[in-house]
Amino acid sequence: MENENKQRTPHKRRVRYKGKYPKRFEEKYKELNPEKYQDTIEHVIRKGNTPAGMHISIMVPEILDFLQIQPGQTGFDATLGYGGHTRAMLTKLNGHGHIYATDVDPEESAKTRKRLADLGFGDDILTIRLQNFCTIDEIAREAGGFDFLLADLGVSSMQIDNPKRGFSFKMDGPLDLRLNQEKGISAAQRLETISRDELAGMFYENSDEPYSDEIARAITDYIRRGNHVDTTTKLHRIIEETLSFLPEKDRKDTVKKTCQRVFQALRIDVNNEFEVLYEFMEKLPDALKPGGRAAILTFHSGEDKLVKKALKTGYKAGIYSEYSKDVVRPSAQECAQNPRARSTKMRWAVKA
Numbered sequence: 001m002e003n004e005n006k007q008r009t010p011h012k013r014r015v016r017y018k019g020k021y022p023k024r025f026e027e028k029y030k031e032l033n034p035e036k037y038q039d040t041i042e043h044v045i046r047k048g049n050t051p052a053g054m055h056i057s058i059m060v061p062e063i064l065d066f067l068q069i070q071p072g073q074t075g076f077d078a079t080l081g082y083g084g085h086t087r088a089m090l091t092k093l094n095g096h097g098h099i100y101a102t103d104v105d106p107e108e109s110a111k112t113r114k115r116l117a118d119l120g121f122g123d124d125i126l127t128i129r130l131q132n133f134c135t136i137d138e139i140a141r142e143a144g145g146f147d148f149l150l151a152d153l154g155v156s157s158m159q160i161d162n163p164k165r166g167f168s169f170k171m172d173g174p175l176d177l178r179l180n181q182e183k184g185i186s187a188a189q190r191l192e193t194i195s196r197d198e199l200a201g202m203f204y205e206n207s208d209e210p211y212s213d214e215i216a217r218a219i220t221d222y223i224r225r226g227n228h229v230d231t232t233t234k235l236h237r238i239i240e241e242t243l244s245f246l247p248e249k250d251r252k253d254t255v256k257k258t259c260q261r262v263f264q265a266l267r268i269d270v271n272n273e274f275e276v277l278y279e280f281m282e283k284l285p286d287a288l289k290p291g292g293r294a295a296i297l298t299f300h301s302g303e304d305k306l307v308k309k310a311l312k313t314g315y316k317a318g319i320y321s322e323y324s325k326d327v328v329r330p331s332a333q334e335c336a337q338n339p340r341a342r343s344t345k346m347r348w349a350v351k352a
């Protein structure tokens with residue numbers, strides 16, 4: 001009875017705990033300032049993640065071991081990115097020699113140029129060009145040929161993690177996928193004009209997508225009804241709906257893998273990745289000095305097949321004295337620490 005007489009206090013809902021880590025890319029103020037918040041960065045890396053605005057370079061010891069860089073040599077880093085490999089190679093030069101580096105991303109390469117200059121790697125030892133690596137012949141002419149060369153293909157973590165670039169289906173953003181947002185057309189624009197058959201062919205040829213036809217049909221039907229596939233979320237949803245016929249137990253995983261393949265196929269297309277890689281591999285032998293060493297990291301089977309074939313053909317023609325008959329893979333420990341290393345394959349060749 002006593003209880004009934006007690007005045008009821010209205011139940012107050014507890015405020016939901018939002019967690020102490022910022023979740024949105026723009027809020028990651030500590031991670032986005034790696035030089036300032038070193039301990040936060042180390043903590044994120046120890047947990048097996050890549051801090052926002054940063055890229056963890058892959059297979060650094062294996063690359064350095066193969067390239068055998070000596071002070072006084074001239075090298076080429078075809079894919080500057082965050083500059084981690086460039087920095088490691090510069091350190092091997094010990095203040096003597098020169099590295100030329102290219103990247104097509106104006107936003108990230110400007111940041112990397114500053115970061116490396118702040119570390120003491122200025123124009124005297126490092127030349128950075130906002131240029132496609134398929135112009136390797138021009139740069140080799142200027143440099144007088146290369147003793148060592150690295151190409152770490154694909155995209156950097158900074159590009160993947162920045163929702164404004166549209167590389168990841170996991171974050172909402174414009175469906176762009178260009179490495180240089182100042183040139184060419186975005187993936188969204190490409191989808192506006194491409195035919196259904198060509199789109200299905202693109203998904204199949206660039207990424208071996210098993211549901212190429214179904215997804216191409218769903219996208220082109222959606223556009224024909226007057227809609228635009230202009231965000232990562234819209235494309236993700238279309239893929240999800242297209243695969244809704246799958247048994248529930250397999251669906252989530254298949255949708256994820258399909259998204260990865262479809263986004264990759266579009267990225268390859270809007271950046272002409274196979275065309276420029278083919279041109280680069282054709283020009284590579286003439287860019288190397290006799291005895292010059294080249295290492296190439298690939299991240300999917302299309303790239304790897306192209307690189308493997310070019311090196312094998314060059315070896316058979318006597319252009320290379322040695323080449324990697326088997327791929328070199330990152331260690332299990334590296335893959336555990338950096339999951340983005342898992343799909344990496346390294347191939348190499350030595351100019352005769």
Ligand SMILES: C[S@@+](CC[C@H](N)C(=O)[O-])C[C@H]1O[C@@H](n2cnc3c(N)ncnc32)[C@H](O)[C@@H]1O
Pocket residue numbers: 055056057058078079080081082083084085086102103104105108131132133134152153154155156157179276
């Ligand atoms: C995997 S990241 C390189 C990361 C770098 N090795 C590091 O340690 O930070 C690949 C980079 O290559 C650039 N890239 C891709 N294709 C290119 C091309 N055809 N020409 C020049 N740069 C390219 C991308 O913009 C990206 O910055």
